[in-house]
Amino acid sequence: MLIRRSKDIPPSEITPPEIYRDRRRFMQGLSALAAGTLLGASPEAGAGARLVGIRGSAYRLADEKTPYRDITTYNNFYEFGTGKSDPASNAGSLKTRPWTVTIEGAVKHPKIWDIEALLKLAPLEERVYRMRCVEGWSMVIPWVGFSLSELIRRAEPTGNAKYVEFVTLNDPGQMPGQRSRVLNWPYVEGLRLDEAMHPLTLLAVGLYGEVLPNQNGAPIRLVVPWKYGFKSAKSIVSIRFVEKQPRTAWMMAAPEEYGFYSNVNPQVEHPRWSQAKERRIGEFRKRDTLMFNGYGEQVASLYRGMDLKKFF
Amino acid sequence: MGAVLRNPKVWIVLLCLLPLVRLIVLGVGGGLGANPIEFITHSTGTWTLVGLLVILSVTPLRQLTGRADLVRYRRMLGLFTFFYACLHFVTYLWLDQFFDPAAIARDIVKRPFITVGFTAFVLLIPLAATSTHAMMRRLGRRWQLLHRLIYLIAVLGIIHYLWLVKKDLTDPLVYGGVLVLLLGLRLPLGVALLRAIRGRWVPAGS
Ligand code: HEM
Numbered sequence: 001m002l003i004r005r006s007k008d009i010p011p012s013e014i015t016p017p018e019i020y021r022d023r024r025r026f027m028q029g030l031s032a033l034a035a036g037t038l039l040g041a042s043p044e045a046g047a048g049a050r051l052v053g054i055r056g057s058a059y060r061l062a063d064e065k066t067p068y069r070d071i072t073t074y075n076n077f078y079e080f081g082t083g084k085s086d087p088a089s090n091a092g093s094l095k096t097r098p099w100t101v102t103i104e105g106a107v108k109h110p111k112i113w114d115i116e117a118l119l120k121l122a123p124l125e126e127r128v129y130r131m132r133c134v135e136g137w138s139m140v141i142p143w144v145g146f147s148l149s150e151l152i153r154r155a156e157p158t159g160n161a162k163y164v165e166f167v168t169l170n171d172p173g174q175m176p177g178q179r180s181r182v183l184n185w186p187y188v189e190g191l192r193l194d195e196a197m198h199p200l201t202l203l204a205v206g207l208y209g210e211v212l213p214n215q216n217g218a219p220i221r222l223v224v225p226w227k228y229g230f231k232s233a234k235s236i237v238s239i240r241f242v243e244k245q246p247r248t249a250w251m252m253a254a255p256e257e258y259g260f261y262s263n264v265n266p267q268v269e270h271p272r273w274s275q276a277k278e279r280r281i282g283e284f285r286k287r288d289t290l291m292f293n294g295y296g297e298q299v300a301s302l303y304r305g306m307d308l309k310k311f312f
Numbered sequence: 313m314g315a316v317l318r319n320p321k322v323w324i325v326l327l328c329l330l331p332l333v334r335l336i337v338l339g340v341g342g343g344l345g346a347n348p349i350e351f352i353t354h355s356t357g358t359w360t361l362v363g364l365l366v367i368l369s370v371t372p373l374r375q376l377t378g379r380a381d382l383v384r385y386r387r388m389l390g391l392f393t394f395f396y397a398c399l400h401f402v403t404y405l406w407l408d409q410f411f412d413p414a415a416i417a418r419d420i421v422k423r424p425f426i427t428v429g430f431t432a433f434v435l436l437i438p439l440a441a442t443s444t445h446a447m448m449r450r451l452g453r454r455w456q457l458l459h460r461l462i463y464l465i466a467v468l469g470i471i472h473y474l475w476l477v478k479k480d481l482t483d484p485l486v487y488g489g490v491l492v493l494l495l496g497l498r499l500p501l502g503v504a505l506l507r508a509i510r511g512r513w514v515p516a517g518s
Contacts, residue, residue, distance in 0.1 A: 074346035082480035085345065135478065137347060182480045253479055272475065273423060281346050285410065 047213040051124060051206045054144055059127035059200075063280075066139035068208050070281050075215050076133065077234060078183055079168065079175035086177065091214035094174045094235065099219050105165075105241035108156035115219050119205055121154070122146035126209065127202060129225035131232075132264045132293045138278045143223055144206025149197045151239070157193060161241035164196040165189070166222055166233035183249045189233040190246030190260065191224065192302075200225060200298055226295040228262045259312040263303070264293035268312050324385055328392040331359045332399070349407045356400035361473065363393030364466045365490055372497040375506040387443050394440040401433050425475035432468035435461050466491050 077087040080094075099115040113121075124144050132138045152164070170186035172178040178185045195201065202223040205212055212218040217234025224231050230250055240246075250258035257271050266276045266289040277286040292299050303311075316322055335355055338344050344351040367389050374382045409416050419426045439459055442448070448455050470491055473484035496502045 070346035078479075082482075084347070137350075180480075180482075272425060274419070279347065279349065284407075286408075 047211050047218060049211045051144055051209060051211060053124060054206070054209060055123050055125045057125040057127050059125075059129065061128045061130065061140060063128075063130065063140045064282075065128065065142055066281050071139060071141055071207065072213050072215060074281065076135075076229065077177075077215060077217070079177045079185075079187065079235070080215065081177045082182060087215035090176055093176065094169075094214045094218065096214065096219040096235075099237075101220060101236055102238040103151070103155045103241075104238065106158045106161035106243065107241050108158060109154065111155070118151075118220065122150040124206065127223075129200075129202070129223060130293050130295075131223075131225065131229055132278060132289065134228035134230060134258070134262070134270065134275075136273060136275070136278050138280050138289075138293075140280075142208055143202060143204040144209060144212075145202045145204035145220075145223070147199050148201045148203050148222065149199060151203065152193075152197055155241070157241045160243045161193055163242050163245055164191050164193060165238075165240040165242055165246040166191075166236050167238040167240070168233055169235045169237045182253075184252045185249075186237075187233060187249045188246060189222065189231055189248050191231075193241075194302055195224070195299075198299060198302065200295060226264055226292040226299045228264060230258070231262050261303075261308070261311050263299075263308065263312075264289060265291060265308055265312070267291075268309055321385065321388065324388060328389070331355065331396065349403070353400065353403050353408065356396050356403055357473075360393060360397045360400050361466075361469050361487055363389065363396055364462070364469055365487065365494065367393060367462060368466060368491070368494040372494060372502070372506055375497075375503060376510055378510060390443060391440060394436050397433055397436055425472050428468050428475065429472040432465045432472060435465050435468075439465075463495065 073088045074084050075087040076084065077091070080087040080090040097115065101113045101115065101118055103109075103111045103113065124146060126142055126144050128140060128142045130138060131141050166189045168187035168189075169175065170178065172185075191201070202225075204217070204221050204223045205219060207213065207216055212221065214235075217232075217236075220236055221234040222232045222236065245260055248258075248260065250262075251260060264275075269275055275289055278289045279286050290296070335344075335352060338351075339348065367386060370382050370386045370389070374380060405411055405416065409419070420430050421427065439461060442451060442455060442458060451458065470484060470488045473487060474481060477484060497506060
């Protein structure tokens with residue numbers, strides 16, 4: 001992992017957006033920096049509005065970032081249709097305000113968070129993560145958010161909390177894809193508690209320094225960079241702490257193809273295609289897929305002694 | 313010039329070239345989206361399948377309209393379908409596998425959807441090779457038998473499609489439904505149905 005520092009802005013300062021290729025974005029970024037002392041100020045809700053007070057983080061990559069346009073027009077988000085361009089076309093009907101996220105189950109402090117309060121729960125940081133889709137393509141995405149562990153610590157899970165379940169909004173009026181039964185709605189995903197507590201596990205609210213577009217899972221989504229993309233639940237309305245391993249949407253749809261763990265693993269094939277290589281969006285040749293999507297150093301210890309072919 | 317424009321074959325050629333022209337125009341204009349290679353693979357695969365279904369609709373259409381001359385366009389439709397199948401296969405060999413023989417061989421053996429697609433493609437080759445009038449004459453009855461492979465190829469094309477989609481089977485099922493219909497219209501009952509429809513619509517003697 002490469003830690004890049006800009007020369008003219010002290011590293012303690014807010015994320016320098018110098019890497020943004022888009023000049024307009026760059027200028028917007030400078031004005032946000034000027035206003036950046038308003039740390040914690042409530043950002044505008046709309047997609048594309050600049051988030052203020054974003055800190056840099058150690059999570060940076062030498063890899064070139066995937067252009068904003070590709071990240072926001074090539075999506076798997078079946079709630080808005082199964083085509084890659086469907087989410088960008090249809091997600092306009094999603095209303096991200098008002099929005100609440102319910103924390104429930106085996107916790108000492110269950111709570112219904114209003115999204116505005118949740119956005120101020122912890123300082124927002126920019127983290128550039130690789131994203132590997134189970135279909136064999138990948139991106140490099142500058143998310144904005146904070147570690148899920150910040151939220152979990154405040155909820156104080158009890159001894160019964162072994163797993164965390166994430167539930168996406170279920171409202172066919174706002175999510176036209178839910179009128180078709182391709183998956184069991186609502187979309188449910190899950191992590192083991194220790195995976196959920198891992199510092200890499202991110203609750204994301206922004207992209208490229210701006211409010212998350214609807215098609216990318218606004219207003220708040222999970223990002224688990226060492227797992228296939230579908231594990232990172234979008235547009236979350238509920239986070240439940242449970243004792244039993246959750247039955248996720250994809251496990252219910254095709255249990256022999258999608259396991260609970262779904263760690264990126266070039267050695268474990270999908271029954272119908274290989275996972276050894278991936279096409280990085282924007283690149284011509286395929287590249288080798290890395291174990292745990294390149295995050296093995298940080299996360300391999302979570303799975304010590306486990307047969308990853310069995311627990312795929 | 314006028315005579316050229318009145319020749320239906322010219323129009324069919326132009327129509328058959330449209331999917332390729334579209335890919336080129338989109339490619340030059342950067343309109344193939346975030347994953348251009350996937351776009352090209354899907355587009356050429358889709359048009360191969362459409363081509364197969366169009367070919368299979370010639371006979372029912374003939375029965376419906378009574379126009380025996382429709383058969384004259386079938387060879388060209390077949391060759392264009394083969395052309396799109398070649399583009400599809402080359403896209404796979406080159407842009408997906410980068411001509412890595414070991415990886416390709418493994419894929420063909422191990423991945424059922426590739427095995428099936430590859431079989432369909434291989435079966436298309438003798439049909440394309442025997443598409444000339446000379447070959448038709450030389451093979452006689454055996455030509456007809458050989459070209460019945462097209463039914464199998466179309467079925468394999470649908471299976472290939474069903475097995476490659478992640479979850480949403482709608483599109484392959486729609487194409488599959490059309491294929492079932494076109495095959496059904498070849499059964500005695502289907503033929504009788506087409507004749508009956510024709511008898512109602514077309515006044516006697518025309
Ligand atoms: C007659 C022969 C064939 C037909 C009719 C056919 C048809 C199709 C169709 C309809 C699609 C899906 C398009 C979409 O999703 O929009 C497709 C995808 C594909 N085909 Fe074929 N195909 C044939 C032969 C082959 C062969 C020979 C190969 C390679 C050896 C191949 C490899 C692929 C691949 C890799 C995909 C994309 C899979 C994915 O996106 O996951 N096909 N084909």
